[in-house]
Amino acid sequence: MSDLAVGDVVGPLTVGRVAHGGHWVARHEGRVVFVRHALEGEVVRVRITEVAKRFARGDAVEVRVASAHRVEPPCPVAGACGGCDLQHVDLAHQRELKRQVVAEQLTRLAGVGWDGTVEDCGPGTGLGWRTRVRYVSDGTSWGLRGHRSHAVVAVPPGGCRIARPGLAEPGAEVAAGAAGEQLLGVESSDGPVWADPAGDTVVRQRFAGRDHAVHAGGFWQVHPRAVDVLTAAVTEGLEPRSGETALDLYCGVGVFAGVLAARGVEVIGVEGSRDAVALASGNVPEARFVAGSVDRVLRRLPDAVDLIVLDPPRVGAGRAVVAGILSRRPRAVAYVACDPAALARDIAFAGEQGYRAASVRAFDLFPQTHHVECVALLVPGA
Numbered sequence: 001m002s003d004l005a006v007g008d009v010v011g012p013l014t015v016g017r018v019a020h021g022g023h024w025v026a027r028h029e030g031r032v033v034f035v036r037h038a039l040e041g042e043v044v045r046v047r048i049t050e051v052a053k054r055f056a057r058g059d060a061v062e063v064r065v066a067s068a069h070r071v072e073p074p075c076p077v078a079g080a081c082g083g084c085d086l087q088h089v090d091l092a093h094q095r096e097l098k099r100q101v102v103a104e105q106l107t108r109l110a111g112v113g114w115d116g117t118v119e120d121c122g123p124g125t126g127l128g129w130r131t132r133v134r135y136v137s138d139g140t141s142w143g144l145r146g147h148r149s150h151a152v153v154a155v156p157p158g159g160c161r162i163a164r165p166g167l168a169e170p171g172a173e174v175a176a177g178a179a180g181e182q183l184l185g186v187e188s189s190d191g192p193v194w195a196d197p198a199g200d201t202v203v204r205q206r207f208a209g210r211d212h213a214v215h216a217g218g219f220w221q222v223h224p225r226a227v228d229v230l231t232a233a234v235t236e237g238l239e240p241r242s243g244e245t246a247l248d249l250y251c252g253v254g255v256f257a258g259v260l261a262a263r264g265v266e267v268i269g270v271e272g273s274r275d276a277v278a279l280a281s282g283n284v285p286e287a288r289f290v291a292g293s294v295d296r297v298l299r300r301l302p303d304a305v306d307l308i309v310l311d312p313p314r315v316g317a318g319r320a321v322v323a324g325i326l327s328r329r330p331r332a333v334a335y336v337a338c339d340p341a342a343l344a345r346d347i348a349f350a351g352e353q354g355y356r357a358a359s360v361r362a363f364d365l366f367p368q369t370h371h372v373e374c375v376a377l378l379v380p381g382a
Ligand SMILES: C[S@@+](CC[C@H](N)C(=O)[O-])C[C@H]1O[C@@H](n2cnc3c(N)ncnc32)[C@H](O)[C@@H]1O
Pocket: 219, 220, 221, 250, 251, 252, 253, 254, 255, 256, 270, 271, 272, 273, 276, 292, 293, 294, 295, 311, 312, 313
């Protein structure tokens, strides 16, 4: 095996299939190299950015043979900034790549065949959609974080291309702080808000006739259509009936709890952030909310329930939580997932408890990036 070092430029390499995480598989003298900013079938030269024992990572820095799906990135810093990793790919093919990744994860980790598509959630340009943008100071001005690094990439002229227009760059009124200090731009129902992510600024998000108070630095979906799209997928899947009981696990400020409560369902929400629980209780007074880690709080919850919404962080819910919820024999579980690998692992755990994925939908709620959101419906049965 060759001696590779960070900074080496190797190749030309022929690029293979897309892999989970926004890179493509290539080989250099027998070693797997995960290459960013490439496309299957291309021939590229690669600058090595990380060397591990069994593989390396790198960025395509010169394209000798280009894919028909390659386009000019709309943003001049797309390669350096950590925010976007698919700007060099046409939008329709971005969704095709995400489809391949979701299908591969479901097959490999859950043994589930999937012939779905990644649903287009707009906007048609794939730009100007992000309602939360994190800027970081280099000591003199606000910039964007580099990929897997602490480097600060200068905001390009014209601002961040995927941010909502009012958030594309901090205005002159928001002075840059000390190096490393962060600033969040948040689109609220009252307009753009600039806030310290560690501060206690609360913004209003109006959705489905209900005001949701959420901390600027707390969790809220970043695509403007995400709440509509995901709550519709959850309710279409669960078909909640008035009088049923439900758990909204990893509930944040109570978005799914609110939608279920509006249909006459008796909901208990569980969330690890005490601040989010305090806000959820005000947002959805009809529901009950409990602060704490889902794995621990579960033991104190009713031992039978009709419906469950599960929306864990990237790592997924894990075997113990999946077993804990399914022991309550819910009629249906809607699993909202931002990582298809974690979703697939949890679907496999659900199979051990006698539940199967009746459907999996995938949504392009993060255009120009490799990220994809899924909603799986789990029901009893083999
Ligand atoms: C993907 S967000 C979903 C939030 C909410 N369902 C929404 O759509 O707005 C995941 C949430 O899980 C919370 N969380 C993370 N780990 C947790 C745990 N072990 N127990 C309970 N909540 C947790 C986070 O604070 C975050 O609010």
